[in-house]
Amino acid sequence: AQSVTQLGSHVSVSEGALVLLRCNYSSSVPPYLFWYVQYPNQGLQLLLKYTSAATLVKGINGFEAEFKKSETSFHLTKPSAHMSDAAEYFCAVSDGSSNTGKLIFGQGTTLQVKP
Amino acid sequence: GAGVSQSPSNKVTEKGKDVELRCDPISGHTALYWYRQSLGQGLEFLIYFQGNSAPDKSGLPSDRFSAERTGGSVSTLTIQRTQQEDSAVYLCASRGTGVGNTQYFGPGTRLTVL
Numbered sequence A: 001a002q003s004v005t006q007l008g009s010h011v012s013v014s015e016g017a018l019v020l021l022r023c024n025y026s027s028s029v030p031p032y033l034f035w036y037v038q039y040p041n042q043g044l045q046l047l048l049k050y051t052s053a054a055t056l057v058k059g060i061n062g063f064e065a066e067f068k069k070s071e072t073s074f075h076l077t078k079p080s081a082h083m084s085d086a087a088e089y090f091c092a093v094s095d096g097s098s099n100t101g102k103l104i105f106g107q108g109t110t111l112q113v114k115p
Numbered sequence B: 001g002a003g004v005s006q007s008p009s010n011k012v013t014e015k016g017k018d019v020e021l022r023c024d025p026i027s028g029h030t031a032l033y034w035y036r037q038s039l040g041q042g043l044e045f046l047i048y049f050q051g052n053s054a055p056d057k058s059g060l061p062s063d064r065f066s067a068e069r070t071g072g073s074v075s076t077l078t079i080q081r082t083q084q085e086d087s088a089v090y091l092c093a094s095r096g097t098g099v100g101n102t103q104y105f106g107p108g109t110r111l112t113v114l
Helices: none
Strands: A003-007 A008-013 A017-027 A033-036 A043-052 A056-058 A062-066 A072-079 A087-094 A102-104 A109-114 B004-008 B010-013 B019-024 B032-038 B042-050 B065-069 B075-079 B088-097 B107-112
Touching: A003 A087, A003 A102, A008 A017, A017 A033, A017 A087, A017 A109, A033 A062, A033 A072, A043 A056, A043 A062, A043 A072, A043 B042, A072 A087, A109 B010, B010 B019, B019 B088, B019 B107, B032 B075, B042 B065, B042 B075, B075 B088
Parallel strands: A008 A109, B010 B107
Antiparallel strands: A003 A017, A017 A072, A033 A043, A033 A087, A056 A062, A062 A072, A087 A102, A087 A109, B004 B019, B019 B075, B032 B042, B032 B088, B065 B075, B088 B107
16 A cells, blocks of 8 residues: 655755755555645645656756655755745655555645744 | 635534535546545545546545535535534545546635534
8 A cells, every 4th residue: 555754744944945855655556746735724736746757856936856766755855945935745645556546645744934 | 717616615513514515626627536634634535536437435434424526527525414523624636637647626625513
């Protein structure tokens, strides 16, 4: 069965600093992996996704993630944090065993950006 | 419409009452999902619809929960005899063809059971 672990429920960085949000997955089949962002009182917005093409995936708002099969990781990075990046971030894997595409989410990481 | 819409945005109900939550997916999207977001359980899958196929109900937490999708478009999630533990944000998502395609989420319905 697929699962996702996000290391660190809260991450705090200074404005302009590197953002690194960690995600490890478990999957018995080649995974589809996603990062979503959720701003307060809003739904989820896709940042980027990996669907077995390039292992380095670029997304919106300057975010990118690298798929590393050997480490079963899909960490999210951004070189320089902005105040507007403060939000909750979810890593998800698409359930490849059921052919439904339903998403299995990590517990989420709240990103705080300090001025 | 331009995106997934959900109504109502907020719903407060009393324990034991029934509630209906509505989702309007993106036009042309054949797949529709319901998820629940709660403090204790995080984001969890509830139910999946794909075209005219039988839905995948494997995530529904109890038989008090049901959902239907009429005409392959609008979906309604019904919770009967609500309990306080049903308090959560209910999110709907839709996607086009292909399980690797992006799921687009609505803004959610925040349900509070008193």
